[in-house]
Amino acid sequence: MEQRLANTWRMTINEKKFIETSLLSDLRVDGRHPFDYRRLTINFGREDGSSEVHLGQTRVMGVVTSQLVQPYRDRPNEGTLSVYTELSPMADPSFEAGRPGESAVELGRIIDRGLRESRAVDTESLCVVAGKVVWSIHIDIHILDNGGNLVDAANIAALAALSTFRRPECTLGGEDGQEVIVHPPEVREPVPLIIHHLPVAVTFGFIGKENIVVIDPTHFEEAVMGGSMTATLNTNEDVCAIQKAGGVGVLPSVIMQCLRVASVKAGDITSKIKSAVESFNTERSLRKIKRHTSSDVVDVSETAQKIDIEFSTNRMDRLKLLSEDRRVAQSNDMEVDCQISLEKGINKRYGDAKSFSGGPSSWDPYSKGVDPDALRASLASRAVIAPTKKLEDSKVDQPIDKERKQPITEDNSYVSPNEVTNTILQTNGEKTLIDAIKPKHRRRKKASSQQ
């Protein structure tokens, strides 16, 4: 008890009085004017989806992680988004360790509301299998130092972390085609989240008898102020959320004025976040290139050897099969295909590093504007139609190109062997070497084409 009493932060009467009197002459204790924002810096960690925001003395860390979960029953085809806040006693002695306090909960709720209500993050793109498996995005906010205005800093940290987060690529596969395969980042380039806009929170404090409005209050001002208002806006000047705390009454005209100021500040902050994210992304891609050239030299030679061996045995098998089938045309096709892949295997050492680093990182599956309905339709058709399903499975592994997939699923009544080989050839064009030579798939394909 005694210990805690000595450790709590106290404010003198002098400070309280001075903050109010100096505000009467439009001056704040840190030398700012009432509508000046503090200096904002955004840093990123080495991992994707972690950010650290400095707002004056305030320091906040945001970390985004993802997990595969079952969706909510009322929203079977939407991923989930959740915000967790942690206010450690290290940041401010008034915070207690253990259960999140009232302020931690409020902080989390404001950020959550800003992101959720405005649908800033596209949750439908987080769906893997409707009603079964979706991605759940966790945003963890750690307050490292409390210098006031935690809401804005935490919100910026969350946005910055979300903008740099990449979830692992996952595909459907396995025996029944319903098994979800999560590809490690070394195999497939992780996918960034789809963020439609950045809802930026801007907090105002109302201080003194005259209710003088100040933007971005410090923790000294927070201790004095009668109430606060947080407006969450984006660059389109949409108000995503408003939170008004404290008992003080505010005139509608003042609120309108605050919103106008907030929209300007939101624009500034958004551009700052975007430029920070951009520089992070360029640095990231540079790092990627470096990593592959240095580490893969050892790796590739080994795997390439293995693949070569696999390849030769595969080829023999296939040739045997083909000769039994006496499909001359197809065997020719396959021969060519095989040779192409073999060549690739030989060139792998030089070619693969390039394709690895450059290709997938710039590739965005959703940039074409995938219609969720079309996606659902294709998912449904896959579930119903058995014979084509297997064929598709082999293709799901490959970057999904909706336009091409749709026609094939439609004329499912008859698939000519020629077409099969064509599609395989096509897919091989874009597939990596490892995908191209899955012996199991090949054989199954053969079986289906023989029918």
Added chain:
Amino acid sequence: MEVAKPANYSTSYIDKPVVPGDVVLDLSSMSNQTIKLGGGLRQDCDSITAMKAGMLRFSKPNKYWIESSQKRYVPSAGDTILGIMVDSKADNFLVDIKGPALAFLPVLAFEGGTRRNIPKFEVGTLIYVRVVKANVGMNPELACMDASGKAAEFGPLKDGYMFESSTGLSRMLLSSPACPVLETLGKKLSFEIAVGLNGRVWVNAASPSTVVLVSNAIMNSETLTGVQQKLMVDKLLQRTQ
């Protein structure tokens, strides 16, 4: 067995960095002297050892202490500090001094203090006090008068603005050739200042803008050298004028 120690053992350590465990003084060689120990030093029989990392300082005639910069204050007797009134009891006022425990300020520890005229302080009042006792395991004891029983400058501070910094900054502000920040500021502006060794600084001036300027200049000066401090203050003054 014992290695012969150099005679001027202490001088070699003064104004040099020391770390906990360093034996900075050997009392056996200076038996006829009385010395005062400040913060960060302790006596083990005949040797004085350092308890924290920092610079060993010596002030004439006989005071030694270790200077370092920290946000928390470890009370040591004789320091002048700024405290915040937390509570008042029958015999003591409870004062927050940024230390590990609340300090006691006896109600009689004022100039001419009797049971009849006990001063009244509102919770949150800022007072300039002196540490009288700082023993381990006990709450430190304060007094609002100097050793001779005079009020001196001690007592409550009205108006103005108080900010908290580190103990190192307070020492710097109190160093005897006036520190460059205060010197440069003092040439252009007139203000009152009270510096507590516990890292609290109080500033008062006629206009709030002066207070804000002075306090920010001081807060910015912690990591700057003398020349940089002067430049920074000049820049600040130019911007406001």
